[in-house]
């Protein structure tokens with residue numbers, strides 16, 4: 001059974017780029033690896049609905065719990081694919097997973113989010129029986145740098161906008177960072193390692209970031 005590695009972090013910190021290069025590097029080292037990205041915009045009822053509200057094409061869910069259910073639905077619909085990928089690969093790399101739901105919905109709540117974090121974990125890993133990652137990687141970088149990187153992003157499948165509903169909310173982006181730090185510190189949803197995606201106001205090379213992550217996974221070339 002393969003290892004499950006979740007790449008986590010706020011918007012625009014380089015998760016998709018890092019997840020892709022991590023997968024390529026592991027393959028080159030002789031370990032079969034595959035990336036699964038959440039939300040699965042074009043693939044699931046949850047994913048399509050999420051894309052529409054992030055694009056501003058439909059009302060946003062009225063409460064953080066309601067939003068959490070849609071993201072959890074997307075993963076429930078993807079559960080067989082996750083389990084199959086784990087059975088047929090050495091490593092499954094998630095570009096966002098359950099901790100994204102905890103960090104973003106927790107960041108939308110006024111006051112202490114502890115109960116909501118536990119509720120999301122119980123829904124997804126309990127009721128929906130989604131597997132807990134072997135390792136969560138928190139990719140950290142300041143909001144001003146991430147904001148500039150979001151503007152460089154290629155055209156997205158679900159919106160023509162430069163900033164979606166979450167990305168246009170700078171206060172949310174700052175709270176998301178606090179929430180991730182808290183989740184990682186408490187070790188919610190399994191083991192965590194924090195990796196700095198930038199240094200001295202500039203992004204580190206993707207290859208350097210990936211090498212650090214592979215060190216945390218603990219795999220050598222075959």
Ligand SMILES: Nc1ncnc2c1ncn2[C@@H]1O[C@H](COP(=O)(O)OP(=O)(O)O)[C@@H](O)[C@H]1O
Nearest residue numbers: 012013014015016017149152153203204205206
């Ligand atoms: N280490 C890096 N150095 C320079 N640019 C990067 C790096 N990682 C990602 N980028 C660029 O930043 C933008 C956002 O990256 P992306 O991987 O889509 O972030 P996320 O998935 O976290 O939203 C893209 O244009 C990407 O090419």
Ligand SMILES: Cc1cn([C@H]2C[C@H](O)[C@@H](COP(=O)(O)OP(=O)(O)O)O2)c(=O)[nH]c1=O
Nearest residue numbers: 011038039071096097100101104105156166
């Ligand atoms: C996977 C997931 C994402 N999100 C949020 C984080 C992002 O702001 C938003 C979209 O995800 P993201 O992968 O960042 O989309 P893209 O990089 O293509 O713009 O959804 C949750 O709130 N819960 C989740 O479970």
